[in-house]
Amino acid sequence: MKTSIKKIFTFSLFAVMAFSVYSVTAQEDEAAEESSGKMTAVFVNEHPRDEITLYWVNPDSEEDDPERFIFEATLEPRGGTHQSETFEGHEFYYEYNGEDNYVTADHPNANDEQLFVIGGIEGEGIRVRCDISVNSGKEASSFDILVQPYWAPRGAARFLELVRNEYYNGVAFNRVVPNFLTQFGIGKDYNQRKEVSEIAIYDDYDSGIKFEPGFVSYAGSGPDSRTAEIFIVMPGAPQAQLERFGENDWETPFGFVEGDLSVLNKIYSGYGDMPPWGKGPDSQLIYAEDGYTNYLPKNFPKLDSITSCYIVDEVGLYSTEEL
Numbered sequence: 001m002k003t004s005i006k007k008i009f010t011f012s013l014f015a016v017m018a019f020s021v022y023s024v025t026a027q028e029d030e031a032a033e034e035s036s037g038k039m040t041a042v043f044v045n046e047h048p049r050d051e052i053t054l055y056w057v058n059p060d061s062e063e064d065d066p067e068r069f070i071f072e073a074t075l076e077p078r079g080g081t082h083q084s085e086t087f088e089g090h091e092f093y094y095e096y097n098g099e100d101n102y103v104t105a106d107h108p109n110a111n112d113e114q115l116f117v118i119g120g121i122e123g124e125g126i127r128v129r130c131d132i133s134v135n136s137g138k139e140a141s142s143f144d145i146l147v148q149p150y151w152a153p154r155g156a157a158r159f160l161e162l163v164r165n166e167y168y169n170g171v172a173f174n175r176v177v178p179n180f181l182t183q184f185g186i187g188k189d190y191n192q193r194k195e196v197s198e199i200a201i202y203d204d205y206d207s208g209i210k211f212e213p214g215f216v217s218y219a220g221s222g223p224d225s226r227t228a229e230i231f232i233v234m235p236g237a238p239q240a241q242l243e244r245f246g247e248n249d250w251e252t253p254f255g256f257v258e259g260d261l262s263v264l265n266k267i268y269s270g271y272g273d274m275p276p277w278g279k280g281p282d283s284q285l286i287y288a289e290d291g292y293t294n295y296l297p298k299n300f301p302k303l304d305s306i307t308s309c310y311i312v313d314e315v316g317l318y319s320t321e322e323l
Contacts, residue, residue: 037087037088037112038085038086038087038112039085039086039087039088039105039112039113039114040083040084040085040086040112040113040114041083041084041086041090041092041105041113041114041116042081042082042083042084042113042114042115042116043073043075043081043082043083043084043092043115043116043118044075044079044080044081044115044116044117044118044149044153044157045075045076045077045078045079045080045081045118045119046078046079046117046118046119046126046149046160047077047078047096047119049077049078050077050119051074051075051076051077051080052074052075052077052080052094052096052118052119053071053073053074053075053094053095054072054073054074054075054082054092054093054094054118055069055070055071055072055092055093055094056069056070056071056072056084056086056090056091056092056093057069057070057090057091057092057093057102058070059090059091069093072084072092075118075119077119078164078311079157079160079161079164086105087105088105088106089104089105089106090104090105091103091104091105092104092105092116094118096118096119101118103116103118113202115153115154115157117149117150117153117156117157125146125147125148125149125255126146126147126149126156126160126311127144127145127146127147127258127311127312128144128145128146128147128159128160128163128255128309128310128311128312129142129143129144129145129309129310129311129312130142130143130144130145130168130306130307130308130309131306131307131308131309132173132263132267132304132305132306132307133304133305133307134263134266134267134268134304135266135268135304136268136302136303136304137302137304137305139266140307141263141266142263143257143258143259143263143264144257144258144259144312145216145255145256145257145258146255146256146257146258147159147160147254147255148253148254148255148256149254150207151204151207151209151252151253151254151255152204152207152217152252152253152254153204154201154202154203154204155201155204155217155218155226155252155254156254156255158201158226158228159230159254159255160311162196162228163309163310163311164311166308166309167187167192167196167228168184168185168187168306168308168309169188169306169307169308169309170188170189170292170305170306170307171184171185171186171187171188171305171306172184172186172188172281172286172292172296172300172303172304172305172306173267173268173303173304173305173306174186174274174280174281174283174286174296174300174303175231175273175274175280175281175283176267176268176269176271176280176304177234177269177272177273177278178234178236178265178269179234179235179236179237179238179241180234180237180241180273181231181232181233181234181237182231182232182234182264182267183219183229183230183231183232184229184230184231184306185219185227185228185229185230186228186229186283186286186287186291187228188292190289190291190292193228193287193291194287196227196228197227197228197287198227199227200224200225200226200227201224201226201227202224203223203224203226203249203250203252204252204254206246206249206252207252209252209253210242210243210246211233211242211243211245211246211251211253212233212242212256213233213234213235213236213237213242213261214232214233214235214256214257214258214261214264215232215233215245215253215255215256215257216230216231216232216233216253216254216255216256216257217230217231217233217245217246217251217252217253217254218230218231218250218251218252218254219231219250219251220248220250220251222250223249223250224250225250226250229283232257232264233245234261234264234265235261235262235264235265267304268302268303268304270302271300271302271303280300281295281296281299281300281303
């Protein structure tokens with residue numbers, strides 16, 4: 001069987017899960033902590049159908065040692081997660097598509113946390129389809145976002161989690177500026193948007209991916225401020241503006257709208273940019289309890305919105321033959 005080692009980036013998870021590790025002496029444990037650094041490894045299984053069994057690799061074993069692989073966890077498909085307290089330099093193993101896969105805890109940041117996206121193929125993506133209204137609700141349309149977990153794994157994993165929880169269903173396109181961006185992500189349900197707005201994720205490392213029309217990123221207000229608001233770069237954005245996207249640490253693309261981008265120009269943009277740059281919807285007033293029940297319908301009745309966003313299993317990471 002082939003061996004592939006995947007390049008891994010970092011991610012922050014907000015739930016702690018217990019696990020068992022192979023026992024070592026106190027002296028070995030202390031030496032490992034001093035030499036490599038204690039950290040957290042988070043694993044996310046993005047396969048839509050198959051669970052994945054994860055093992056911790058005993059560093060003192062030989063390749064043919066029957067105790068080389070220590071059971072770590074079984075991750076459910078479609079976003080199953082597992083969190084491990086480990087040390088930099090420790091290896092984990094899983095089998096996927098008949099191949100041996102080794103991943104190494106080797107890149108802790110200031111938060112000492114690292115994400116492993118497993119059950120996926122680097123360079124390919126996970127397709128999210130958003131059914132939307134256009135032309136002020138007069139027509140229905142859709143677009144596909146091809147999520148790229150290896151570009152910005154924290155942002156990608158959080159976005160997929162919100163999609164699975166149907167968070168974006170009914171969400172308004174509250175900031176639509178031609179040749180600039182389309183922004184959305186303030187939840188329609190007050191209790192849900194309040195809860196989500198209070199859970200921020202850490203910024204992703206710069207992957208070196210440069211913005212292009214159709215690219216998707218989080219909007220933010222400062223370092224480690226990303227919650228659920230997303231923007232899409234509009235077609236026609238000038239090169240100077242494309243170069244400005246990404247200057248802020250929280251602006252890291254995690255996917256792109258695939259195919260024809262003309263649908264983005266059909267989303268109603270007549271209200272202009274948000275204050276103080278224009279007279280469009282004020283996002284802070286949308287977050288208020290009556291944001292969707294009074295403020296938007298009374299002052300901005302022509303806004304288009306998302307009907308629903310959902311993951312399309314038949315395309316993206318997995319061929320129809322595999323499924």
